[in-house]
Amino acid sequence: MGRASSKEDAGALFHSLRSAYAATPVNLKIIDLYVGFAIFTALIQVVYMAVVGSFPFNSFLSGVLSCVGTTVLAVCLRIQVNRENKEFKDLPPERAFADFVLCNLVLHLVIMNFLG
């Protein structure tokens, strides 16, 4: 594949991705924003550890894993709430959100315990 055509393809790909994503409903976009925020927080913590050192290792672990944990749980919520997902057709979104809150509660209880 030539350079020019690959560039055009990349541009076309970017456009189609953008347009496809713009079509997703608003509540899913909010969840995606939350996921992005959590990943960004995790990255900041990793950079901080690389600069300062990992001495209270349990604090570092609990901080990073809390971000990763809420990311994962938010993605699970997104999967369950997404109306295009045939498997979760008869799961009311309130139940999905309640499960999400419960799991986050357990996660953060463990985090607070492990934070030291």
Add this chain to the structure above:
Amino acid sequence: MAAPETSTAAVPSLYTNNALRNAFGGVLSFFILLLIGVMAFSIRLFSVIKYESVIHEFDPYFNYRVTQFLAKNGIYEFWNWFDDRTWYPLGRVIGGTVYPGLTLTAGTIWWLLNSLNIPLSVETVCVFTAPIFSALASWATFLLTKEVKGTGAGLTAAALLAMVPSYISRSVAGSYDNEAVAIFALIFTFYLYIKTLNTGSLFYATLNSIAYFYMVCSWGGYTFIINLIPMHVLLCIVTGRFSSRLYIAYAPLVVLGTLLAALVPVVGFNAVMTSEHFASFLVFIILHVVAFVYYIKGILSPKMFKVAVTLVVSVGLAVCCAVIAVLIALVASSPTKGWSGRSLSLLDPTYASKYIPIIASVSEHQPPTWPSYFMDINVLAFLVPAGIVACFSPLSDSSSFVVLYIATSVYFSGVMVRLMLVFAPAACITSGIALSQSFDVFTRSIKFQLPGISSNTEVDAAETSSATAEAQNDAVKTEKSEETSKNRPSKKSKKKEKEEKPSTKAKAEKRLIALPLDSSVISLLLLILLGAFYVVHCVWAAAEAYSAPSIVLTSHSHDGLHVFDDFREAYAWLRHNTDVDDKVASWWDYGYQTTAMANRTVIVDNNTWNNTHIATVGTAMSSPEKAAWEIFHSLDVKYVLVVFGGLVGYPSDDINKFLWMVRIGGGVFPHIKEPDYLRDGQYRIDSQATPTMLNCLMYKLSYYRFVETDGKGFDRVRQTEIGKKYFKLTHFEEVFTTHHWMVRIYKLKPPKNRIRGKTKKSKSKTSSASSRAKRSGMGKKNPWH
């Protein structure tokens, strides 16, 4: 079952008929489960009936002592407990090196009962914890198998697990060890994982993580879970079964599970740093990549997706290789590649015997022999392959998990006999599936061929008539196998029939199969007979083979029952006749029992965490008296305890274990060489034994005054007369020998007050007045070297 309802009602609607049948089935299965729990509890009580309610073996005594401490001092003291009565002078941090699950469970049960004013002692609670949790484990097996194949298979699997001898061997009443609660936690975690996989509910994923936390608290074998589940996820991804339910089942488990595992002090940071957990992280990353790819595929058109793939592959491959190279370099830099010794010995069975003789010397870590499979799972050995085939038709996520579970557990059970215990639930699940499927086919055939029974007879009649051609072929095959079954043992034909059933079922798809009536009835009766053999074997194994407490021995002779209670006699003597701070040295097998029952400080115990310390004791036992006295004196030891079985024929005594002492001691102190103790490669203690052997401390302490028992010194275990019969001990004195000479306790003689001169040094213990004059000429040299 449905006959009374159809005949009595006037115009029964299909709905009430089914609802009634379901209700009846539900109540019946509830009572069956209750009975299974009672059976699981009662079959483990043989040792309590035959002996007494006592804690068995060695490891349970440590757990019992820790539970006593927890019950007396509370949980904060327990977390921070530093034990100075073992591994003298090193001590042991109990809070950080023990798996707390079992202790906390029993402690909670004791506290609960006592707060309800039911005054059970800690010992009673400890003894009966294992049977209670085995009942819970069989209920967990029911739930797990119900998720895989339905209620019938679940009930069969639960009944099989309640009785399987392999599980009974580690969970009799009195065997207060980690596996008692760990197996329940294992099965329950797997059940919650399968339930999450089937329903995709985040609630069950949370429960799964909490159950995994309980498993990590209970047993070091939790690494099996955290490697099996990623393996299964990878299998699902590779076989094209990726779904969002898989993501919900696995991803929260990894994050929450790692955090919860890091909370347990024993595991700590090992949860993120050892190779045993890396598989879960790797599959976590792979799962996210696959999920992302599926998501992009879903929102793009196919042409655009192809473009994306080529772009990502060209750019991402380079990045991936760099990251993997860094990881590999990190892992390869550690000598054991990040694995712990025990896990490495599982992957490479020869590792322990080459590098870590202590792990190799434990009898539970040896590979099992073939007969132990038939002893431990009996009839299930034939049913497991049929169950695996039944799992494949139809193959679902949960049945692929069962197949993977049994494949891996068969491998690990072949490496270490202790892991037969992990294999047992898998065997019960698959056998339960196989048995229940075959029962289904036979009873259905009988039901359709009895006149005028089921309510949908019209539909069935049409289908059976269309299937009669197939049924004829089946009938011919089963008749042939029935005839040969008269000659050959019934089990072989059972397996052949069961393998035919799933294949014909798969061929017939939705059509029902009706076998000839007589062959179904006979097969059903033979299956029930098979189950009867299993039950008889399990009860026999529980009563005869696995109920020995090993701290009390019995033997039957012509004049009745002899009870050998020597161990407790010796520990009681120690408890009542020595000072509280006296140190007792013995081989590490008896450490836990000595601290728990005799309440004295020991040098080494069953935890075997410090190889050098054990090697020191081993060297002392293998050295001549004077050198051994030096070593023990430097460790502040006051009493030495040896176990000797020569008078009564008890084969697990210290003389039989002596070569391991030499090997372990020789591994650290090179002046101990194993060939010095063998004559022509043979280990002997008779007149042909080597002088090193005849002069070592173990020989002297075991056989001191032994010739006085029968005049000839005939050792019943080694079946020879001993080599050196008449000798005196110079540095030790005998203080106690139990009734059957099984435990012998010696005291170290204190060092002499007056120091002899170098020229007049003699081996005799009788001091004379003339030595007093030479004392001043000695200087600073230590005379005991």
